[in-house]
Amino acid sequence: MKSYSLNQHVFRLAAGLVLLSTLAILLSVWSSTTEHAKRELAESLEVARYVVAEVFSNREEQLFTNARVLTDDFGFKSAVASQDNATITSTLENHGNRVGADVMALLSLSGSITSSTSKGLQSGQQFPHPQLVQNALQQGGQNAFIVVNNELYQVLLLLVEAPNPIAIAAIGFKIDEPVLARLKSITLSDVAIVAEKQDSIIFKQSTLSDAQENYKRVNGVDELSWLSFIPSNQAQLITQYIPLFSDSDTKITLELSESAQTLLTEFAKLQKQISIIAALLLAISLIIAALFAKRISRPLRRLSTISQEIAAGMYNHKTFVTSHTTEIAALSDSFQSMQSNIQMREKQIQFQARHDLLTGLVNRYHISDVIEKKLSNKESFSVIGINILRFRNVNDVFGYSNGDFCLHTLSGRLEKLGGEAARLSGGEFLWMPKSRLSGNDLASIQTELEAPIYAENVVITLKLSFGQLHCPEDADDSSTLLKRLAITLDHARHLPEHRVRYSPDFDAEYTRRISIITELKQALHRDSPELSLVYQPKLCLDSSSISHAEALMRWTSKTLGFVGPDEFISVAEQAGLIGAVTDWVIKRAINDTKTLVDNNVDVCVAINLSAKDILNKSLLPQIKSRIAEAGLSPTQLAFEITESDLVSDAQGVYSELGLYREAGFTLAIDDFGTGYSSLSYLKSLPVNELKIDKSFVLNLDKNQSDQQIVKTIIDLAHNFDLKVIAEGVETLPSLSLLNQWGCNYAQGYFISRPVPVEQFMQWYKDNKNTDWISQ
Structure with a gap:
């Protein structure tokens, strides 16, 4: 077959393609502009639909807020419960005037109108839409659009509960011409609302003029074709129908309309212009292609060949x-x-x-391949996981450059040990020694690796944790090995020696922790009844009265059963959920304190906070806001901070505690004697009370060492002008000793076990005059 040059090919093809190309461009442009015009109209209608939905949603939220204020009003609920029609009507009128509602009514649970401020809803009549009443009863509330007395309203039905449903409150705003005019000004589309009952129009309100009402209606842009974009004398309205409400015999529809005529005319002009330009550009392109084809074809073929070889x-x-x-x-x-x-x-x-660029060691991916090869070859080997404890503190205290130097130094020490080493992430390493190591061997290596590091005139001592696995006994693939290595390292960091050999029991512990995290997160999110607060009273030994109580969290999971607070609080702190736990406890405790006050139970409720909670600068303003909303004072809440938490960020904690003290809250050091007891921090801490750990109190009446410790702590606290609380009091002799030594408060099972708030109120009333010391 005869071959042709690039130039000849261009000209031969150009002559045949020019006509087809021009036609294709015209059709493509026509199709594209047509679709673009349809998209413009569709997007305009969609934006309008979204804006209308947002407006009605905001009105619904306003209705809900106003209705909730009404239904939560204690006086209103009391009037409803007592069927005080005069008070009900007055409340409805006042509330309606205050929020600008056009409809305010109260319905019985059967749908009968008890009281109303609207002429269209007469007392004694049945509500015209019984299905809405049923929906409100089932769902706790119902939003809808209804026609009353030839006028359209957006109404919200909301249950009145005390605490069981006793009535239904209805509140609504009129949808009239100003509302539609406002929607048109926002959406730039014409708006109409039509209500039909049994195929007959009972209400219609529209922003369309009489002339526009006669335009040809097109139901959405999908009914437009390319022929529709040919300019004609017949005006068209693109209309989108949005159902607002429907029941057995009534249907209310929102109509959004856009006039397509202006847009269609503009696009027709644009299509003509683009057609001319496309034809000219195509012709010019053919000429340019012919001129340059011959000149560039030969080197381009060569470069094409070379590029393919490079790609290979x-x-x-x-x-x-x-x-x-x-x-x-x-x-x-x-x-x-x-x-x-x-x-x-x-x-x-x-x-x-x-490889890891910082240390030069191989990374997780490479070491995973090495492990897989060893396992596939049936080799027996050990894997040592090494983690730098509190490595973030090293970066924070000494700077990231020194932190990087520590990582580089540690990797060099690992390489000198022989075998294969890898950096997994952060301060975590993996080392595969040439042979299995005994416990003593690993202890010696730990000492060697923890040797001080000298960097930039500072000496840095790293504390490392070690997790050891033997393969293939402990894992038969790399992913399982790395997972179990992480679990083992996590277990090791809680041990005094920070070294441990993998045990299958770790998997069960890890699985339980994951389950606790998952279940606790869901329970907090749902405010599940699985979570509860119980209250343990504190006996004031000075007056022999109950003036304080501690709020304690309890969790009984449907899947995990009872989970002790020591377990799930610890897991929550590790998983970053402690903030959510604290928020739940504070919210519930404030609500319960309000209940106690309302029932004449005058006690100060103590809530436990961690150092992370104290350092959360947004927590104190939230607490202030919530107690203000509940009508409580700061003296009705107290906070206990565990002693060991105080050293985590002493300066920051002291500063924040000072703000709590200035706000009027009572502060106590919890579990005193088990952490880092120091006279210096007792002197500087802005606290009111000191709480002796129960380990010193449980056997106080039998153990002389505990007696000496407790008496010393009481004297010490009083010298610092601090009040003393003893927890774990379980016998009368122990209580008598504490009273004799001047302890201010006692807490324990001898007085009462922790009980729910309802039982606590009854216990308080039953024991208000009990003489605890003389019994």
């Missing part, structure tokens, strides 16, 4: 092409530079893909 990994080209054309010569030089750079970057990428 061949980087041995020294000379590419020679051309008198500057661009072709530059392209040839670029190809040569590209070959060199690709070769260099490929080597660099291969290294980076398998």
Whole structure:
């Protein structure tokens, strides 16, 4: 077959393609502009629909807020419960005037109108839409659009509960011409609302003029075709129908309309212009292609061949092409530079893909491949996981450059030990020694690796945890091994020696922790009844009265059963859920304190806070706001902070505690004697009370050492002008000793076990006059 040059091919093809190309461009442009016009109209209607939905949603939220204020009003609920019609009507009128509602009514649970401020809803009549009443009873509330007395309203039905449903409150706003005019000004689309009952129009309100009402209606842009975009004398309205409400015999529909005529005319002009330009550009392109085809075809073919060879990994080209054309010569030089750079970057990428750039050790992906190969070859080997404890503190205290130096130094020490070492992430390493290590061997290596590091005139001592696995006994694939290694390291950091050999029991503990995190997160999110607060009273020994109580959280999971607070609080702190737990406890405790006050139970409720809670600067303003909303004073709440938490960020904690003290809250050091007891922090801490840990009190009447410790703590606290609370009081002799030594408060099972708030109120009333010391 005869071959042709590129120039000949261009001309031969151009002559045949020019007509087809022009036609294709015209059709493509026509189709594209048509679709674009339809999208413009569709987007305009969609934006309008969204805005209308948002407006009605905001009105619904306003209705809900106003209705909730009404239904939560204690006086209103009392009037409803007592069927005080005069008070009900007055409340409805006042509330309606205050929020600008057009409809205010109270319905019985059967749907009968008890009281109303609207002429269309007469007392004694049945509510015209019984299904809405049923929905409100089932769902606790119902939003809808209804026609009353030839006028359209957006209404919300909301249950009145005390605490069981006793009535239904209805509140609504009129949908009239100003509302539609406002919607039109926002959406820039014409709006109409039509209500039909049994196929007869009972209400219609529209922003369309009489002339526009006669325009041809098109139901959405999907009914438009390319023929629709030919300018004509017949005006068209693109209308979108949105159902607002429907029941057995009534249907209310919102109509959004856009006039398509202006847009269609503009697009028709644009289509003509683009058609002319496309034809001219196509002709010019053919001429340019013919002129340059011959000049560039030969070097381009050569460069094409070379690029394919480079793509195949061949980087041995020294000379590419020679051309008198500057661009072709530059392209040839670029190809040569590209070959060199690709070769260099490929080597660099291969290294980076398998190594940690900071330490030079292999990374997780490479060591995973090594482990898989060893396991597939049935090799027996050990894996040691190494984690730098509190490595973040090293970066915070000494700076990131010194932190990086520590990582580099530690990796060098690992390489000197032989075997294979990898950096997994952060301060976590993996080491595979040449042979299995005994416990003593691992202890010696720990000492060697924890040797001080000298960096930039500072001495840094790292504390490491070690987790050891033996393969293939402990894992038969790399993913399982790395997972169990992480579990083992987590277990090791809680041990005094920070070393542990993997045990299958760790998997069960890990699974339980994951279950606790998952279940607790869901319970907090749902405010599940699985969670509860119980209250343990504190006996004031000075007056022999109950004036304080401690709020204690309890969790009985449907799947996990009873989970002790020591367990789930610890897991919550590790998982970052302690903030959500604290928020739940504070909210519930404030509500319960309000209940106690309302029932004449005058006690100060103590809530436990962690150092993380105290350092959360947004917590104190939230607490202030909530107690203000509940009508409580700061003296009715107290906070207990565990002693060991105080050293985590002493300066920050002291500063924040001072703000709590200034706000009027009572503060106590919890579990005193078990952490880092120090006279210096007792002197500077802005606290009111000191709580002796129960480990010193449980056997107080029998153990003389405990007696000496407790008496010393009481005297010490009083010297610092602090009041003393003893928890764990379980016998009368212990209580008598505490009273004799001047302890201010006692707490324990001898007085009362922790009980729910309802039982606590009854217990308080039963024991208000009990003489605890003389019994």
